[in-house]
Amino acid sequence: MKDNTIVDPWRCINPARLMDIFIELVQIDSPSYNEREIASRLTKHLIELGLSVEFQQYGKSFNLIGRKHGKLRGVAPVMLSSHMDTVESTKGLKSIREGGVVKTDGGTILGADDKSGIAEILEALYVLKEQGLPHGDIEVVLTSAEERGLIGAQNLNFDSLKSRIALVLDCSGGIGRVVLAAPTHDIYEMHITGRAAHAGIEPERGTSAIKAAANIIAAVPDGRIDPNTTANIGTIQGGTATNIVPKEVTITGEIRSHDADAMQRTKNAIFDTARRLAKKNQVKIEIRENRQYHGFHISEADEFVGLIKNVCEDLLITPEFISYGGGSDANIYNRNGIKSLVISSGMQMPHTTDEYIKEEDLSKAALMLLGIIKALAADSKM
Ligand SMILES: [Zn+2]
Known part of the structure; x- marks a missing residue:
């Protein structure tokens, strides 16, 4: 029988590549203020993906900004963000892939917080490049020392960023979770x-x-x-x-x-x-x-939230809008005029040695990013 299925290029995730990137990143020890090595590896990926790369230095560390110009004009630029540091050292990390899940041997945290987010962003960019998909401008903001009190984000040069909307991949739980409010x-x-x-x-x-x-x-x-x-x-x-x-x-x-x-x-x-x-x-x-x-609160009636809701439904992901008790870089971005939603990267039990992530959730989150980039490209009003 002939297969007549038309493959949607926006869904052409390569799960093996995504997993390789994720494992590559979790093997690098990057506790707060020790982001040099991971940043140099990320720089290689970003350059290979055709992004221009900028290091924004501050006191004890730096943030890494990647910029990808889109061919489409009149499309809202979007910022994709994760943090490079982990809450503690992962020296000696042994990752285990078992039953569709990635975890460690229990000796260290996994560091899916927030390397899962970074891997998902990179995979989405690889798909964009590979498939030659049309999109607007994309800014990748990878911060440092998030776990020390959002230090990298607080030291970002906001004048250098043109996005007015952002997705921060730094929430745990199932894919589809979207944080609409966080406290002061x-x-x-x-x-x-x-x-x-x-x-x-x-x-x-x-x-x-x-x-x-x-x-x-x-x-x-x-x-x-x-x-x-x-x-x-x-x-x-x-x-x-x-x-x-x-x-x-x-x-x-x-x-x-x-x-x-x-x-x-x-x-x-x-x-x-x-x-x-x-x-x-x-x-x-x-x-x-x-x-x-400072805290933030974004209405469920907001058009960016609506766009994400549609993307989730399209991908058969159930959106779950939540109010969160913790802070993230999004608190700083929102305070600086960038409407920022925190979405789940699929990480589970972050900050513990039981931390894990489902393999399928890595792919789902990357699909969601691509879906959002596609929806933005189709929406000239945003
Ligand atoms: Zn985090």
């Missing part, structure tokens, strides 16, 4: 100072900073404050020896919220409680706070 994230440090004294000879002269800190920690609101807001005290440090009434304690914590008012209310509640109890416990308190990043 603030961190704080409370420094408590009491009075030291010999604990055996004259404890009466001392004021315990640990006791005051314990009272404060027990009293401040934490955990899930409301559906949009969370708070946590993450570290406590202080005291010097068992025979000294402790003079100093430092507490660090964080607050995240999708709602600016709730953020402020929670912060006031925590800080006011801490100040009140410090006074009651006769210790000094100094509070410093720092905004890590």
Whole structure:
């Protein structure tokens, strides 16, 4: 029987090549601020793919930008982004392919966060080139030190980017997950100072900073404050020896919220409680706070979201629009005027040695990227 199926060139993923790229990338150790080696490998791919490459240097590292000019005019340029660093070193990584899944032997994390995203972007670009597909301009932004607080993204030269829409492949879970909202994230440090004294000879002269800190920690609101807001005290440090009434304690914590008012209310509640109890416990308190990043919220009615929904349906992928508790480079991009959606790269259980990815999800994510590039090429309004 003759096969009359017409192969859609936009779906001509090469799963073996995609897997090779993914394995090649996870073999390179690239903890935050150590992105040199992976970047030089990525540069080779980008140049082979016909992109111009720019290193944007900042303090401790750099970001890698690839630019591909499209033949189509009047098409919205799109930015595709992933981060090059992994949350920790993967030195000695042994990857295992088994039952349609890639994982490690348990000795290290896999680093699919975020190398799966990078591999998927590269595969989509290989298909574009191989099939000679028409598209608009594409900017590939590969950041560094994302895991240290979005450091690379914060140091991007936004004037050098012309895209006003971006896809950030940095969400875990099934393909089709799209993050429409992420919270604002603030961190704080409370420094408590009491009075030291010999604990055996004259404890009466001392004021315990640990006791005051314990009272404060027990009293401040934490955990899930409301559906949009969370708070946590993450570290406590202080005291010097068992025979000294402790003079100093430092507490660090964080607050995240999708709602600016709730953020402020929670912060006031925590800080006011801490100040009140410090006074009651006769210790000094100094509070410093720092905004890590601003949150974002994109409506499900947004046209870029609509376009992605259509692409998913076309590929028989069920879109799942979610609000996320964590931050990503998209928080920084959105703040800088680039409408950025975080989509799943298929990574599962990131930041653990159980991290894995399904082989088919690598292909599905690359297909989704191609689908979106195709849809943008057909949509002159975006
Ligand atoms: Zn990540």
